[in-house]
Amino acid sequence: MTGILIVTHGEMATGLMDSLSLIMGEQDGYQTLGLKHGDDIVEFSEKIQSGICQLDKGDGVLVLVDLFSASPYNQAALCFNKLKDHSYRLISGVNLPMLIEAFNQRMIGADLETMYQAAMSAGKDGIKEFLEEMARMKESSNK
Structure with a gap:
């Protein structure tokens, strides 16, 4: 089973998993990490590395972070050189x-590559604006 590690600023990762559990039920094979004020960045990096190692049961780990080029992302990216024996994708x-799709893909047995691609697509496609969507719906019903 592919592991899933969610790494964010503050409690966002925990909140996302709380919402996911409400929608999909309790899950396993995942961990959440939150960077908080005053946290030591070296210790935080070690927690990320430990999480990847613990979650990788041979199928790799999907690592999901909140912001590109911010501390959670940077620390997860720096782990690549230290964790050459572990396969993971960082989004x-x-x-x-995105999170729902990742867990759905995992439930149907998708591999890490398929999971990360599907999760990225779902994350992008899940962003909508109400008036634009109503206009699209009206346009398609007029055809």
């Missing part, structure tokens, strides 16, 4: 549609 911009 920034984690949101609930």
Whole structure:
């Protein structure tokens, strides 16, 4: 089973998993990490490395972070050189549609590559604006 590690600023990762559990039920094979004020960045990096190692049962780990090029992302990216024996993909911009898709893909037995591609698509496709969507719906019903 592919592991899933969610790494964010503050309690966002925990909140996302709380929402996911409400929608999909309790899950396993994942961890959440939150960077808080005053946290030592070296210790935080070690927690990320430990999480990847613990979650990788041979199928790799999907690492989802909140912001590109911010501390959670940077620390997860720096782990690549230290964790050459572990396969993982790192995606920034984690949101609930992305997370749901990642867990759905895992439930149907998708591999890490398929999971990360599907999660990225769902994350992007899950961003909508109401008036634009109403206009699209009206346009398609007029055809």
